[in-house]
Amino acid sequence: MDWHQLWAILSAPDNIPIVAIAFLVPFYSWLAFRQARANDRLIAQLEADPQLAKTHHRKTYPWKPGWLKEVHTWPYLMRMEFLAALIVTVILTIWSITLNAPLEELSNPNLTMNPAKAPWYFLGLQEMLVYFDPWLAGVVFPTLIIVGLMAIPYIDANPLGSGYYTLKQRKWAIATFCFGFIVLWIVMVFIGTFLRGPGWVLFRFGRTWDPTYQPYAVNRDLPDIFHITSMTGKAIFGALVVGLYFLVMGYLLHRLITRKGFNRKIYERMSLIQYLVMQFFLITMIALPIKIAIRLLFNIKYVWITPWFNV
């Protein structure tokens, strides 16, 4: 364990946001899941007792008859906003006095930074560059992320859980989003910050970043394993493998989605196009960790090789 190396990464001023995220995301997740559990308990109680459901005000917050449902924006909301602005200003001022924004030497096209890292919030995409060609990692994936996020409200056919925290009523949606946000985005940012050293080599946590270290690895392509040598053969083979993956994964997801009562009910509410779009995004999302795994475990670089693009 090279504590000095670890401290060098942790104390880099530009990495402070990442350290902050390490505390903020777990804290707010806890805050959300605590309220979700409380709501879930209330939902279970009301489902069991229809009589209570008719009279209860249906929130976990206390409420007494005669209390106003609404409060004046001035002062009750405005003072919160004012306080928030004040606290943020204090934090920012202290942060700005104690830590200087980094400034390296004058830009020099002849001297490459090693490692040359993107700003921290894009490290997830840079991490994807290891496993995918730039047209996928740098162009197609960001586009799919944006489009996929925008598609969420239109493919989520579950009417429950609108406007309150809950886990039970939206298990699938929350699991998928947390997988995307925390595993595929936040964790990748951490890997890019803490584990990627010179030459974008993967260093174990806390190991010295040795710029001369070259891990031994011979990458091969999937068609090579099957001794397919012709370009046409490789293109057809790859298309088949990718097509097969989509079919099999789609089938497995379909089985999973239509297995149980509530999911089945939601599935029946979906139109075909909603369902297909959701399947496409889910299958593509799951493909990322699979590609990472086959690269790290079997040193497989490309699955599908054509004269124009490789996947």
Added chain:
Amino acid sequence: MGAQTPVTPEKPEQGILPPRVREELNVLREKAKEDLEALKKPEKTQLFKSMFRVKHDESERSRALSVLTNVFFHLHPAKVNRDAVRYSYTWGMGGISFYLFIVLTFTGILLMFYYHPTKGQAYRDIIYLMSDVPFGKLLRNMHRWAAHLMVITVWLHMFRVFLTGSYKKPREFNWCVGVLLLVFTLLLSFTGYLLPDDQLGFWAVTVGTNMARATPLLGAEGPLGPQVGVTPYNDVHFALLGGSIVDSNALLRAYIWHCIAIPVILSILLAVHFWRVRKDGGISGPAPVQLESEMKPERKF
């Protein structure tokens, strides 16, 4: 000294001032007294009334009007759900993001006074800013850290909105506007990265924009790019940088995107976002829980 001689009551004091002037002074003194009294109730002054237009007392009507008749506050409704002011529900991240945007605009404008977007001069300006400009270092630090913080708060805002299901009907479109705001927040931060013209920004932007070369059909190194006649001198990478490498044109383009174009786009989207929050029924909750047993069958069109 000797014993005090009793003061004999005199006739009205004969000062140096003639009586007419003394009369005037008395009037002035009375007026001054009145003004001082008026200062104790500033809300009664003409100045105050002209600024705030309505009376401010503790009545219900006055509280509502204080929000509705103020251009800066009128984005708010007059009243909000009593549980919606709980921090644990909203996390306040949307509002904090907006506040950080204001902080960034303010510090950004001040920074623009000291910055030339030209190769060579840009880096010198940053050195000058950090060493000679009063509070220059603080200004630059605050701009940088507020930008990082804004990325985090926007992410957390999206996380909260997802977890409370607040993107559901009728707020679908506003979620999409929010996604665009996220994208432009990241782009705003990314374009700012190049401006100090140091190694960090230069290589981050080089790495980042190199991706554009690989755009399918539009990039010289992307799938099917060369096949449709795209070269390194007419592809999307060239358009972003105004050249084939990160140089003076790229610096100017980053500067204009960062200081003018993206802030304008972002402000317009923000206006739409806030307006839709109101039109779609205010902030989403906390709403009463719905039960599965009461789920209505879906309406088909």
